[in-house]
Amino acid sequence: MAGPIGAVSARLFPRAAKAVLLSAALSIAAATHAVAGDVPRAVTIDDLLNAETLDRTEFSSDGRWLVFVREVPATQQPSWGYMDASRVRARIFVAHADGTSLHEIASRPDVRYALAPNEIWSPDGKGLLLLASRRGGYGVAYGDLATGAVTEFPGQSFYGIGAWMPDGRVVYAAMADGERPLDLESSVLDGLDKRWRGAWNGHRPQVTVSAPNPVFPTPPPPAGALMLADPHGGAAQTVARGNFSAIAASSDGRHIAAIGAAEELPDAIAGRGLRSELRIFAIDGKGAHLVRRYPGIDLPQAGSLAWSPSGGKLIFIGRPLRDAQSRPIDYGRDLHGGLRLYETDAAGAPPRPLTDADQSMADWNAKGVLPIGWLGERPIAAVAHSAADAAPSSSPVLQSHLEYGQARGTRIDVFAFDGRSRENLTSFAKSAVDQFLAPKRGQFAFVVADGALWRVQPGQGPQRISPGGAPPILGFGTESRYLDATGGAYYRGTDAERISLTTLSGSNVARLVLDLKSGTLSALSPPGTIVATAPDQLTTISRRVDGWSSTVHLNGSHDRILADLNADLRDRAVAPAEKFTFAYKGATLTGWLVTPPGTPLPHKLPAIVSIYGGSMYGDTVPIYARTDMPVPQLGAQLFAAQGYAVIYPSTPLGAGADTDMMATLAGEAVAAVDALAAKEIVDPARVGITGQSFGGFSTAAVLAERSDRFRAGVALAGIYDWVHGYGLRDMAAMLDGGSDMLAPEILMIESSQARLARPFWDSPDAYIRNSPIFRADKIDAPLLLLHGDLDMAVTGLSGAERLYNAMLRAGKTAALVRYWGEGHVAVDDWAIRDQWQRMNAWFDFYLKGAKPAAAHD
Secondary structure: OOOOOOOOOOOOOOOHHHHHHHHHHHHHHHHOOOOOOOOOEOOOHHHHHOOOEEEEEEEOOOOOEEEEEEEOOHHHOOOOOEOOHHHOOEEEEEEEOOOOOOEEEOOEOOEEEEEOOOOOEOOOOOEEEEEEEEOOEEEEEEEEOOOOOEEEOOOOEEEEEEEEOOOOOEEEEEOOOOOOOOOEHHHHHHHHHHHHHHHHHOOOOOOOOOOOOOOOOOOOOOOOEEEEEOOOOOOEEEEEEOOEEEEEEOOOOOEEEEEEEEEEOOOOOOOOOEEEEEEEEEEEOOEEEEEEEOOOEEOOOOOOEEEOOOOOEEEEEEEEOOOOOOOOOOOOOOHHHHOEEEEEEOOOOOOEEOOOOOEEOEEOOOOEEOOEEEEOOEEEEEEEEEOOOOOOOOOHHHHHHHHHHOOOOEEEEEEEEEOOEEEEOOOOOOOOOOOOEOOOOOOOEEEEEOOEEEEEOOOOOOEEOOOOOOOOEEEEOOOOOOOOOOOOOEEEOOOOEEEEEEEEEOOEEEEEEEEOOOOOEEEEOOOOEEEEEOOOOOOEEEEEEEOOEEEEEEEOOOOEEEEEEOHHHOOEOOOOEEEEEEEEOOEEEEEEEEOOOOOOOOOOEEEEEEOOOOOOOOOOOOHHHOOOOOOHHHOHHHHHHOOOEEEEEOOOOOOOOOOOHHHHHHHHHHHHHHHHHHOOOEEEEEEEEEEEOHHHHHHHHHHHHHHHHOOEEEEEOOOOOHHHHOOOOOHHHHHOOOOOOOOOHHHHHHHOOOOOOOOOOOOHHHHHHOOHHHHHHHOOOOEEEEEEOOOOOOOOHHHHHHHHHHHHHOOOOEEEEEEOOOOOOOOOHHHHHHHHHHHHHHHHHHHHOOOOOOOOO
16 A cells, blocks of 8 residues: 555464454455545444444354354343453354245343354255353353244353264263363352352351362362254263363264363363363264373363374373473473374374474464364374474464564474375475365365475375466465364365465455466455355455445355445544554564544654554554444544554564563564654654454553653553463363362463563573563553453452552553453453543543543442
8 A cells, every 4th residue: 555654565373364354354445445525423432332343253064054243232132241242242144045934043031142153054055053151150042043043051151162973963072060161251150159159158068179289189179061953952971071172073973082081180281280181082973982082182161182083093282291300391392382293093093292392383473273184094184293493484373473473483284194204295395384285085286385385295296286477375264263174175076176375465455266287376355354154265254344334245157245244334434554664783674553433643643552562564564553343432533533643663572581581572563653753644742552362461661661652541451460471270260169279371371472481480580671560660651451350360350469569669651440340451341441431531631631531430
């Protein structure tokens, strides 16, 4: 985009295909929305609180049905105490793939239906797996596509974890009676009242024991169950007792692999002090029985399980347990925590590691694990491995790997395995390759490397598939962040074979379809942005944005409009977004600027820096700068409507273990402001800063370093003391009576965004150097702290209270607002509105010299 700031090419994230593809057309629409003629009305917080959003959209695997979700506005449905309110605000619509028979799977006042988190489509394509939410918890249900009827299964669900058997039955994880449903904080009150009143009335001792030793052993948590249900009648049988968090059914329907909680383990991957264990069950006409447990391996709680096409073999990702004399994991030295790829079989053979100790299956870029799959009956996986010659590349895909996903001295490649041998299928590539597409029962895979599509196969050299002269290819054409390695973007029929790709032409992102038989490329150019693609790769659902309104289109042989969202907001003004560049320590970084609608530049505007440490922006407008931002009070559009310029600077960070993150963030933020001030676009004497979560940390960090450059700050749900956050648990876990005291935040602090690598007693300087609370006396700019009291631990309310007290003790200006019953991100309309009003009043007072706002209750 051209403009007074200028447009340049910029680095893009790996796996950017989804982020870029989802937002490209939307971003252009938002950035270039016309404001000619009558002056459009400014958008308000109430407009956004009463607006619908388009949520999950998918075609069935056979391409005969489609489903999309419209999320109810926050003002129209209470959260019921769910920290993820989307579960109780979903409206599910289904239709034939030609757009006919469009109807809603209707919720009831006492139960709200939402799509299950994974594997929603039944094998016969005639039904959906649903979450059924009530005020007291949620379960699993089946929705009939033709009739809209819903059948609910027995028991409360563990986050809707379930899988389809090939015969159409559903296997799902049920929680123990009386256990707190995940993310439903209102359920804490019942147990809390019972325990407190029991203690006060002296009926019996009320204690919780957490002690992994023989003197006071920790009591095991109540056991839930693995259930097998008939979706048509609703009857269910118990397969096994236990608490399960991931399930995979074999393709022949004879076996189930499930990950369940096992014994206490302080450094468990899941982070709550319990090892996650793989178990394999056999299913036959007589029921189910356990084939094997795998006690020597700890698995990620969410799991990564893949059965071979025959159903006879299973691969999975885990970490070998260390004996008592061995050192614990050191994230400063161990390559991504030692996650390895294993193979076993349906008969329960001993697990065989396929990767070595110097390789890893962790993907820190996605904060998860790398993809796995099968080439026929041979395992295939993307693997991070030692590579001393792994050098930076000009590839846009590789660039952010160097920031997040690929440690120094390592690179990611796709390997095929055969027995104890393995072959690097992508060693030819200059750039890292962290995705592949392996067609079902095929002996080959597709990969995107060095801007081209390749076919790779064990024992053969790579074959370039994309034609010469084609635009650079960024990735496979899919809307999902995580590519379905068995297909997803690939179609093979009796008379056609196609693959969908995301390409880059200049700064424009497009979806192309490659006909693998003819070698021809054709563009998919529906109105707006593609949000779902049918299996044939030609039929799509797209969203066309018109300012704050949008229409949902079915595109293909049957063009139809499926939904019209927020038509009453079409007259609201949209603030334009524009890319700019700035320099920091010899590097050229990209930022985005959002300016008030209709404001000519330059204008020396008051400005707000929206910061989130580690963010790297490219050619795509940041999500919070657009009209479809998921959290309205954090978006740039509302601030721009009040006359502010909003700045989104790229802020690459090194690991906190060996860098000064606060100084780096401050330097990058100031450099971005200076670049815009030099063009007289912003007024450097009237700049504020804000951020949420790690952005709240970033806000406080910048003010601790450079309060001389920022007049005020607002930090939401931030982290201000890494030492204090170490070992804290979230509020609900503290109050629900559970004995699994170990906090997942320990591993988060050592290996996630802060990357402090070691415990605080082993590296106190790194913790102090990167914690704003130890520089509270240097925060000279007024700082407003907004915090939900049900927030999780490391970003918990107590941390904000400590920083607030420290600033007052140091004679600084601070304010703290506690939001009762809200979590890490406010979800209730009253809380969202209040946060926005206070943020706006804070900046208006300190940046514009406005009078103090009227007092709130």
